[in-house]
Amino acid sequence: MIGVVSYLVFFTTVAAILGIAVLGLNLQWGNTGLFNGGVVASFGAGAYGTLILGGAPQDGQLGGFSLFYPLALAGGMIAAGVLAWIVGKLTLRLRHDYLAIATFGVAVAFENVMRNATGLTGGAQGIRGFERPFRDMLGDGFTYNAVFLVFVLLILVAVYVFLERLTVSPFGRLLRAIREDETAARSLGKAPDRVRLISFVTGSVIIGLGGGLYGTFYAFVSPQDVLPILTFQIWAMLIVGGAGNTRGALAGAFLIWGAWTFSGWALSRFAPIEAQLYTGSIQFVLIGLVIVGMLLWRPQGLFPERLIVSQPGQNREKTQAEGFT
Amino acid sequence: MRFWVRPMDDAILTLSGVSRTFGDFTAVDDVSVQIREGSITGLIGPNGAGKSTLFNVVAGELSPTRGTVSLFGTDISRLPPDRRFAIGLGRTFQIPRPFARMSVLENVMLAPLEQTGETLLGAVFGRKRIREQEQTIRKRALEVLDFLTLRPVADQPAGKISGGQMKLLELARVLMGDPRLILLDEPAAGVNPALTEVLIEKIEELNRGGKTFLIIEHDMDFVMRHCDPVIAMAEGKVVFEGTSAQAQFNPILLDAYLGAPMDA
Numbered sequence: 001m002i003g004v005v006s007y008l009v010f011f012t013t014v015a016a017i018l019g020i021a022v023l024g025l026n027l028q029w030g031n032t033g034l035f036n037g038g039v040v041a042s043f044g045a046g047a048y049g050t051l052i053l054g055g056a057p058q059d060g061q062l063g064g065f066s067l068f069y070p071l072a073l074a075g076g077m078i079a080a081g082v083l084a085w086i087v088g089k090l091t092l093r094l095r096h097d098y099l100a101i102a103t104f105g106v107a108v109a110f111e112n113v114m115r116n117a118t119g120l121t122g123g124a125q126g127i128r129g130f131e132r133p134f135r136d137m138l139g140d141g142f143t144y145n146a147v148f149l150v151f152v153l154l155i156l157v158a159v160y161v162f163l164e165r166l167t168v169s170p171f172g173r174l175l176r177a178i179r180e181d182e183t184a185a186r187s188l189g190k191a192p193d194r195v196r197l198i199s200f201v202t203g204s205v206i207i208g209l210g211g212g213l214y215g216t217f218y219a220f221v222s223p224q225d226v227l228p229i230l231t232f233q234i235w236a237m238l239i240v241g242g243a244g245n246t247r248g249a250l251a252g253a254f255l256i257w258g259a260w261t262f263s264g265w266a267l268s269r270f271a272p273i274e275a276q277l278y279t280g281s282i283q284f285v286l287i288g289l290v291i292v293g294m295l296l297w298r299p300q301g302l303f304p305e306r307l308i309v310s311q312p313g314q315n316r317e318k319t320q321a322e323g324f325t
Numbered sequence: 326m327r328f329w330v331r332p333m334d335d336a337i338l339t340l341s342g343v344s345r346t347f348g349d350f351t352a353v354d355d356v357s358v359q360i361r362e363g364s365i366t367g368l369i370g371p372n373g374a375g376k377s378t379l380f381n382v383v384a385g386e387l388s389p390t391r392g393t394v395s396l397f398g399t400d401i402s403r404l405p406p407d408r409r410f411a412i413g414l415g416r417t418f419q420i421p422r423p424f425a426r427m428s429v430l431e432n433v434m435l436a437p438l439e440q441t442g443e444t445l446l447g448a449v450f451g452r453k454r455i456r457e458q459e460q461t462i463r464k465r466a467l468e469v470l471d472f473l474t475l476r477p478v479a480d481q482p483a484g485k486i487s488g489g490q491m492k493l494l495e496l497a498r499v500l501m502g503d504p505r506l507i508l509l510d511e512p513a514a515g516v517n518p519a520l521t522e523v524l525i526e527k528i529e530e531l532n533r534g535g536k537t538f539l540i541i542e543h544d545m546d547f548v549m550r551h552c553d554p555v556i557a558m559a560e561g562k563v564v565f566e567g568t569s570a571q572a573q574f575n576p577i578l579l580d581a582y583l584g585a586p587m588d589a
Contacts, residue, residue, distance in 0.1 A: 165452075166445075166449065171443050171444065171445060174435065176424065176426070177424045177427065180424035180425055180426060183386070183422060184423075185424075185435075186405070187407075187415075188436045188499070189502060191407050198445055307426065307482055
């Protein structure tokens with residue numbers, strides 16, 4: 001029994017961490033229409049940033065500043081934000097598929113830099129020397145994981161509330177307008193380039209926060225954690241859940257992570273011995289199928305975006321054909 | 326050739342020697358015109374005459390290759406479109422550009438400038454201020470929607486209303502910024518006659534309230550009845566400027582625009 005609970009805690013923690021990253025992507029794509037194909041770069045910047053800043057010094061390595069944990073986590077977020085700002089400045093003039101290609105390229109470059117900047121990142125071996133905060137008090141077992149899950153869920157709720165407020169605010173309205181028609185928005189006195197950059201950086205900081213928590217949870221990050229597959233997983237979560245819908249994005253995170261975990265288990269359990277080597281690849285294919293299938297048959301996702309008349313606070317109105325009010 | 330030249334003290338918009346080329350092609354060729362404050366000026370010409378290019382140069386979507394554009398006596402040739410809206414120039418589009426997946430009301434509420442809630446931090450921390458602003462903006466938006474007969478569709482997605490209603494919606498959005506000069510790109514094109522009547526009535530009412538209009542329109546009847554003065558372009562040049570009465574009988578205009586005498 002404790003095994004099941006323990007596993008559920010583990011599963012929920014990872015799903016919630018990925019959920020935070022999906023929320024960041026939802027701000028970029030769902031609300032602003034920015035096709036970020038390099039989600040994993042922000043995620044990795046957050047993870048590496050947190051671990052380099054918060055880890056203990058290692059021989060022959062630049063990192064390991066042993067910073068107070070919240071500062072290290074914030075530093076990881078800032079790293080993701082700065083990276084996004086630079087990338088955004090360079091690429092946000094691009095539209096849709098071109099932006100996706102450019103950001104995808106940045107993410108691949110990021111992985112290679114992490115793999116080769118051995119003096120800073122530990123190279124292919126990954127980063128060592130990071131100790132999870134409060135480990136001496138809580139140990140390494142179930143207690144730690146349970147407490148960490150609560151910590152992650154609190155952050156998830158905070159991010160959720162922040163983004164929900166943003167969505168119903170005039171800023172959310174502005175993002176949607178720019179997503180719908182940039183030329184028209186510009187003709188109404190809005191500055192799309194600036195707003196797109198703000199959205200891109202903010203979304204990336206949130207994705208970086210997810211990455212920082214991910215690194216903290218495993219107390220380790222290596223180039224294997226920043227492969228393009230993670231970008232596709234996070235995209236699948238958003239597309240399945242429903243781009244533009246915060247709750248949908250979260251539901252998508254849990255659904256896809258559940259499906260991913262389950263398919264991994266099922267494949268290793270039932271696939272014939274000679275096929276065992278390829279189960280990972282089959283999972284990649286499945287993720288691709290899910291994305292394509294959703295886009296073909298239910299592009300709005302399981303929980304479609306709600307049309308809202310933006311009013312701050314409680315006064316959110318569902319839009320229906322009500323006629324005169 | 327000029328048929329109607331007078332010095333203008335009350336010019337709201339002045340184009341001096343404006344040209345715009347695309348590669349070897351000159352879409353707008355050395356255009357110098359002035360738009361009088363308080364007028365409803367019609368801009369006519371056959372397809373490819375350069376009207377829309379000139380429009381986009383005035384609105385800031387295109388920059389002039391040569392020449393200057395002055396609004397209220399200030400050179401705005403290099404000002405981006407969003408800044409032009411901020412200083413009092415509004416425009417609509419030939420093919421309507423609604424924010425399709427937003428409600429009609431949201432479309433209109435977007436337009437006001439200087440909204441606290443349009444900054445990231447303001448949106449999260451300035452909630453009281455936003456609530457007050459939103460109330461004001463919402464009230465104003467509903468008034469504008471009432472004025473333009475769009476109130477019944479206020480809660481519809483803007484992509485689902487009729488083409489004519491989209492034209493009215495674009496005007497409604499622009500009005501939220503209270504611009505002094507409004508550019509309308511073919512407001513009557515593809516709009517059913519009943520809505521066209523509404524649109525004309527509203528334009529004239531706004532004009533009496535002091536707003537200046539520059540209107541591109543293909544519908545000659547519309548231009549002759551509602552626009553004065555009239556500017557005609559052909560092959561990138563201005564070929565006629567004058568009152569609509571003069572335009573009716575101008576041989577060059579008839580030749581350039583219609584290729585045949587016009588029915589009265």
